[in-house]
Every structure is written in C-alpha cells, then in structure tokens.
Amino acid sequence: MRDLAGELKLPVLINIHNVTEAKEYTDRIVGMRYGRIIFDDVPAQLDQAAMDQIYAGSPHADRAKDGAAA
Known part of the structure; x- marks a missing residue:
C-alpha cells in the first residue's frame, strides 16, 4: 500500500483500532x-499518557463535563 x-x-x-499495527x-x-x-x-x-486520554473514562462523564444534557 505504501509503495503504491x-x-x-x-x-x-x-481507520484502524489496533494501536500496535x-x-x-x-x-x-x-x-x-x-x-x-x-x-x-x-x-x-x-x-x-496520550493513550490514557484517548481510551479512559466514559461517554456519559465526558458529556457531563462539557455541560451537555445527560
């Protein structure tokens, strides 16, 4: 793929979810x-540290911090 x-x-x-790959x-x-x-x-x-920011927490907690309706 890279050569082409x-x-x-x-x-x-x-779009890949395997961080190692x-x-x-x-x-x-x-x-x-x-x-x-x-x-x-x-x-x-x-x-x-970057991985922790990407994968930690929950969607509900993030929305609550942003002031969005839960």
Whole structure:
C-alpha cells in the first residue's frame, strides 16, 4: 500500500483500532475520543499518557463535563 501510494503520489487514510499495527504501518496517527481529536502526531510520540486520554473514562462523564444534557 505504501509503495503504491508513493508511486501515485496519493495520501492513504485508514481507520484502524489496533494501536500496535497503527504504530507499525503508519506515518501519522490521529487519535479521537467521542468525535474530538485528542492526538495528532507521528507514531513514536504516541505514549501512554496520550493513550490514557484517548481510551479512559466514559461517554456519559465526558458529556457531563462539557455541560451537555445527560
């Protein structure tokens, strides 16, 4: 995929939930949580602190913090 994208000079966007594979196969990772971008950087910068922000908590608690109706 990387070779083909390079030959055609096209970006490739994939949606992958396996962090290990994302770190191995991508040049950039965008981590989202409930529709908000939490992390946007190169895979080497995706540390445990960023992972905790992306995956911790619950949707209900996040909405309550934002003042949205529960």
